[in-house]
Amino acid sequence: MAPALPESDIGDRGMGTVRVLRPAFAGLALLLALPMAFGGVAAATEPTAAPTTSEDFIRALRPDTPPSDEMPNEKPRTRGLALGTGGAGEPPPPPSPSAPAPTAMKPKTAPRISFQVEFAFNSAELTPKAAGILDELGRALTSPDLAAYRFQLTGHTDGVGNPDYNLALSKRRAASVRDYLTRRFGVSSGRLVAIGRGSQQLLDPANPASDANRRVEIVNLGS
DSSP, X not given: OOOOOOGGGSSOSOOOSOOSSSSOOSSOOOBOOOOOOOOSOOOOOOOSSOOOSHHHHHXXXXXXXXXXXXXXXXXXXXXXXXXXXXXXXXXXXXXXXXXXXXXXXXXXXXXXXXXXXXXXXTSSOBOHHHHHHHHHHHHHHTSTTTTTOEEEEEEEOOSSSOHHHHHHHHHHHHHHHHHHHHHHHOOOGGGEEEEEEETSSOSSTTOTTOGGGSEEEEEEEEO
């Protein structure tokens, strides 16, 4: 039986249209997204829409400000006397139970989105198709909506081949995406954190060789 090839040695050809975390096209990709606890194999969450334009990226990565009617609103407490209604000598009615303290709002999940980026076979070199989607991402990151935020770019591979090789490949590809955005759009390197997870977080654990596992995630880290 032939030994398993590294992720970069299988299916690293053409990719089709860009899409988000769905059973995919042939081709290797990275996943660009907020830091999560990593370690061991885990499945990623699936975004709701595939980014194809800068507006798609802006909508996915822009934090939502909770409306005022969702904020806790506690009425001021006052002291007073409760007058009994019974006859003389009767004890006053028991005090009403205190109102429960307002529940703290749970922090919302950090804005993130995943998409596929095509690279040359067994390398971190971006293809023209990859440049197209990254141009849309670059326009989004330099827009007034996102210019104040920092982002994490995370590269992922499939689960075939040597884990150490896949980890190193995912790191190089995440760095390649970061460098492209910095060089072409002037995005400060201080705003972009590039990391690789190799095959540690498979999107489709039941099918380690699936193209869907090769992806890039970008996460808004806040300002």
